[in-house]
Amino acid sequence: MALERFIGIDLAWALGGGRARPNETGVAVIDARGEVIDCGWTRGVDETADRIASVAGDGSSSLAFVDAPLVVDNPSGQRPCEREVGRRYGRWKVSANSTNLASPRAAGVLLLERLRSAGWRYDDGRGGPPGDGGALSECYPYTTLVGAPELGYPLQRPTYKRRPASVPTARWRAVRAQVCDELIARLAALATADPPLRLTSHPVARRLLDEPTPEAAGAYKHREDLIDALLCAWTASLWARHGLTRCQVLGPGESDLRVPGADVATIIAPARTEQRRDDTRR
Template identity: 70%
Template sequence: MGIERFIGIDLAWAQGGARSKPNETGVAAIDGRGVVVDCGWTVGLEETMGWLAEATAGRSALAFVDAPLVVDNPAGQRPCEREVGQRYGRWKVSANSTNLSSPRRAGVLLRALLQESGWTYDDGRSGPPTGGKVVSECYPYTTLVGAFELGYDQERPAYKRRPARVPSAQWRAVRAEECDTLIARMAGLATADPPLLLSSHTVSRRLLDEPSPQPAADYKHREDLIDALLCAWTAALWSRHGPARCQVLGADSLLPLGSAPTIIAPARPEQTRRGAS
């Protein structure tokens, strides 16, 4: 039967504490036709797990999460994070460092909760899964520059981090414009293989109908949903095309298959190990 649901989770890395609640997590679920079955936001791991259970009830699913899921290095960067910079650095894409001293490791907790509830973590080294409920790690920035359909041939879009060339006073307006351009390009995935139909759900359709806001909180709300949709589409791309369109960063791990800390990333030929400088 194959995978029936492709899930994207832009996870809030911090869990919050006694005096603060966690940030929002963007969530999205699409089917094999690219229809957005559900999307929106959750707060905290319990709410995210509840949404996942409902979105995938009775169906096979592949969830791609934008957060470190396996962290076993005492210090420094995980190998998969180093390889992001090595292979995508020319497009101005790099990854934050995560290790056992990092305070924000909600992804590790999410993976443990998923495994307790019957999901399987997969590092991608054996290729795309064909069934069950499987969770893997991804990084939307690699999708933006690694998927030719989105057209970011030279560098990543400036929808998150302010480039040095943009004055601080102009940043919010520039960021909103960059975000609108990104959304327009994502709308073009309606005819891609696999497709993503932003207009198929009332929440995702608002990305098309409403201009990106400039206030920080409103913008972050929108950005989380965009990244969740990118994660879901990346899961569908991996399922559909496997290593022909994607690469597994961190694949040199000596850990048993299925257990290594990896990032599954869309890649142009020049971004793979052979093509990267």
């Protein structure tokens, strides 16, 4: 069955525990016409998996992209796909956090296990977009922002998350809110892109346009999680529509040591020509 539903998950990496609740996870679902079918927030791996099941039906026409490490098998340091983010997108001030078996933030690994038990499968993308649904892949919204020309960031990522040294701490929240509003306007312009994203098609997504970005930290993070989920969903749609002509698969090169038959950790990333990895390292 053709892919018709694209799910984006901005997963809270930490699991919580004790008295601490997991941070919010943003979830967004769009169809091939760019209509937002569902968007909102969950907490914890179980609630997120249940939300995915509720919006994906039997999963046969759904593709999910997750902003979180799904496959982690390196004892220390960075995964090869994380190193590749810095190599390919570092010029645009995009790099990735390090994840390894000693990392406490394992929510993505657990989400993959939970969804596998429900019939989903992991897809590393090295063979191009899957021919049918029920597949789960890893993405990174920052690479979408600088790798998709439609979003208009040809020089560097927008500073909607981390404070640059040039912005005084006292001004940071106001500057961040302004940059976030500019990003939302660019997302709204994807309504005429190929593939499209129509923020006005769902009341929760539409509020991103109707209400100014709050400066308070908690309210800001609440909004940011939804933005990243929408970016993940659109990236899944872009991958399904254009495959390797618009995206690249970041991960181990042929010379890297691999365990036969094991999952390969990759990040599927939109890419401009100048961001693409050497063909000899595919």
